[in-house]
Amino acid sequence: MAKVSKKQAIKKVKKTKKKSDSAEETLAAVPTVAYDEEEEEEEEDLNGNFSGEEDEEDERRRQKLLEAISSLGGNRRKRLGERSEAAVQMSEFGVSVDGEGRKIQLSELIPKSAPVKTQKQLKTLQASTRTVDSPLSKQETERIQRDLAFQKTAEEVTRWKSLIRQNERAEQLVFPLNQEPSGPRPVDRVALGWMAQTPLEQEVFAVLTANKQPVHDPLLTPEEEASVKAMSLGEAKIRRAELQKARALQSYYEARARRDRKIKSKKYHKVQNKAKRKDLLKQFDHMVQTDPAAALEELKKMEVARMQERMSLKHQNSSKWARSKAIMAKYDQDARNAMQQQLDINKELTQKVVTALNDDQEEEEQEEEVMPECINDAEEADAANPWMRGRLSQDPEDNEKTEDLTVEVENKGGEEEEEEEEEEEGEEEALLRKFDSRRKQRRAEEEEAAAAAAVESAEEEHKDDDEELTEFTNLLRRRQQEEEQTKVETGNPAPLLEEGLMRVRTLEEVEQLGQDPGSEENPVAADPEPALPPTEPPPETRKASKSKKRKRGIELQEVLTKQTKVIAVPLAPTAEDVEDGGAEELDQRGLIQEAFAGDDVVSDFLKDKRKQEEAGRPKVVDLTLPGWGEWGGTGIQPSRKKRRRFRVKPNPPPYRKDKNLPSVIISEQRNSAISLHRVSALPFPFENHAQFESTIRCPLGRTWNSERTVQKVTRPRVVTTLGAIIEPMSREELLKDQTKGDSGEKSNTNPVKEKNTHHKHKAGNKQKQKKK
Amino acid sequence: QKEDPFPGPAPIPEDRVEKFKRKEKMKKPRNKHFKLKALISRSEKASEMAQKQAARIDLLLPEDAGFLEGDDGEDTCTISQEDIVDAVDISSGAKYFNLKLSQFGPYRVDYNRTGRLVHLLLGGRRGHIACIDWQSKNLMCEINVMEAVNDVKWLHSENMYAVAQKKWLHIYDSNGIELHCIRKFNDVLRMQFLPYHFLLATASATSFLQYLDVSVGKEVAAICTKTGRLDVMCQNPQNAIIHLGHSNGTVTLWSPNQKEALVKMLCHQGGVRSVTVDKTGTYMVTSGMDKKLKVHDIRAFKPLKIILHPIWSFLFVTEPKGCVVCSYRGYCSGQCLLQLYMDVWSTPSPKPYMAHRVRGAVWGATFCPFEDVLGVGHGDGFTIMIQNQLLSKIQPELISLDPNQLGQVDRATYEQKHQDRVQALGFDPNAKEKFVPKFKKKGRSSAGSVERRKKQVAHEDQRDVIRRTVEDKMRLAEQRKKKAAAKLSGQRSALDRFRK
Incomplete structure (x- = not known):
């Protein structure tokens, strides 16, 4: 009996413990209920847990427990439990536990040493009355898992997005991707791409790198190179002597500096400082001319010094020393002088345009300048093997001297040049001014001339046109007048007859036509020997032309009377006889033809044109119904109002193409045959016609392009190599792409190629990786 | 390492690049669709590259023709051909030759355009036809068709040529074997071959302009021009438009796609004697019975220059450099003068550049392709004057006045397109079937009831819309009413909250 109850208790404890553990880890997770029935282990666990708090009680309980457990063994005799105190419940097996009534605190189950936080957590957990949710159904858990998995994969996939887009937009894709360019590769590139992989290789590589063996350019090691570059014995000796000298010099300098520093005479230092300052100033001036950048830097330094001075109270006689001096100053001239000096320094430093530097700084600089840098260099440089050094450092003094010299020379030269330039500039400017003025004059003249010419030419053109116009209009007018007259006379229109009788050209005009070869505009032709001398046009026409100069808008122009240019045909000698013979004995028929040439040609043409225009004009639709709403019958016309109301006026037709071309009839018919071949609607990405038309404007064929252009323009969008396996894109591509994107480069040289099919492959890839 | 003293590609002269310019540079649209951007930039790049490449390669295509230069004061047209032959190099001199064929003349001449070898075709008025290999001067074939020959023309290859004979149009091969006799083409006077379209255009005495597709042997179009005898004809090599000259002084332009002349120009007061168009399709030169020679700009249809000749002249060919050949005929002497003008359109007063006299009437003259040689067929034989297929066949529908039309979006309205469609199909695909009421017996198909039945279905689609x-x-009206009512009711009542 007791055994069972104990078991239950143990179970309970175990349960709660488990619960607490799981609560600690993940509150949401549902604890799994699975127990081992190994009691001994549990006991041990329990024992471990129960150490502490009330030792005595614990001890007792433990004792009891032990008894109970031992009773489980071979001794199967049941002992009735002792009734030691009053208990609410009495186990039927006679086992009674002291604290049977009360609940076990979860916090009791963990060792005392556990952090307070966990204990608190446990307490709150126990205090909370919330029941644990029942586990989700299988479907729901699966759904959640799927959702999570989807999110993860989606994130994975989005990483490929940029690469895919890039490939989608690429001009050409070559599969398989990232092919090595065919043909032999340069050794350098092969060597660069090579990586040590096997341990042996790595070891060898390490040794090589440690010894500075060349890896990529296997001609010479650095040491070998150095030795190649090394000097001969004589040079080496000279070099050594120089070094010795330099070292000696250095020691001299150092010694001298030390001595200088030890000198206590203030006057000496003052003089020294003054000299140095002067030197500095000179240098600065020099620098301003030769090296403005350095001078600027120097100036900046000075500015900084000034700022510091202004900030600090260093020279303002506020220091301890100054205060003591101030006390002394009443009696001591030296002290007064010292204070004055300080103030002077302050003044000097805070002056805005200053060239002098702070005393201290000067001193520092002095110290620095005592030693030439080159000497230091000689020592500092790794002296392990002086022979291995590349070249001799030049003698500092010489160097400086030469520099100074050159600078001076340059300086002088520069000044001279400047002067010369100034002079030259003066002369040049004068010259330029002269030229300018002349040019302006000339230009003005030219412009005037051009304007005049333009006006003249315009006038001439006007004249031309107007003359033509006037002639033609005259013709037309005459015709109209005649028509009207005939109408008036006869009352009934008799156009057929009229046409037969009408003369388009009067005799005068014919004469004029005969003349006009040589007339009017011959000066333009400027032939040396014009066949016919130029004659003045009849004054009347001139007048008429002038009077109608401004008149425009007559739709017909005479083309046939347009000014002709006779070419005086300088015939070949062989042809002259032909000319002479031919001219006299013109065919009778030819003569007649010529005489009556163009008699009715023009009017026929005009009539034709008018007919065409009429045909092209949309007709007025008359919808009046005679007799509708009013009396009808023979001889009764519908009223005017009605007619006007029911007459549908069409829109005026668009202008004819030959509107301004009197001697031309251009057909207005639409060429519908070609419309089958034309693009009828604007294709997708284009926004206006101009864009589209411009993109298809250039021919692609071999007739108009070089072979290379044709190949480039017509290259296919996707190229696959025959027999090559097209693998799905690997993850390295992505990395490569990302690095490229980081560096801000675009893969123009070897565009990474992709296709939609690869999209699918990728998912598979990911799954594989996951499995791994 | 030595530096390249001339880094980068070799520079190309600006003017040569400009020569191959095909379009204006386009602005890249901002904030536009990425596809549009890519498209435009790609096309820009390609066109630039093409232009540059063409300019680079242009060096290999020396198109400069040779020219004649006289001494000071010497007129070039007084230099005789014999002198020129003496002066030029042997190979050029060898190209000058005279064929004395006085028996069957005058002759029409044609060179074939394609191929490395140039072939010459001669067609005598009295039936004599001869093919000659130009390089070797070998006679390929020589026949007499025993009939009047009006014109001869090479077709797309040197194996076939068309001969317009007295009655029908015949096609022979280079061995002189008659391949076809096309009865549909009768009384042909002049022919032109449109090489890119594989079309043979013929102009007949019955005023018919006909197009024969040589690749399929089908008549593409037959147009009755209603302008009388058509014996003046030429083609515009740029847009394959046929120019016809008429006796009433007009020149008409034709394409096989329209039954009506595309353009009708009044050029001369007398009849038009000859028409020719230069290679670039910019200038047309006409000569007429009115003794004038006119240069027109055919892009604007405006006359540029008018030259008056003492006698009326024939003119034959033009070259891109503005070379025009005129011939005059003395009426009695029977001799003919040939004059060659240079740069007719650019010089203000063109002067003859060369002159040559031949015996008999000049009946045909053609420049030899790729050479400074002019072939002249005349009454007394043939005289020489010194001076690439089917896949890329262009459909005849594409012949139009403006060859760039194809590269433009068709901006016609829907109605126009529909009309075109109807015209092409021969019926209206969108048309509805007319409702015919069923005949019913027992007097139920009376006129009135039929009308009633018709009315029931009339305008159904319109009724739907209405x-x-x-x-x-x-x-809408109801909604408006409700709103107005709500407004009118003014303040919200307490019960409004229960409204939906």
């Missing part, structure tokens, strides 16, 4: 619009209107 019904829908009326319903919409009603709904």
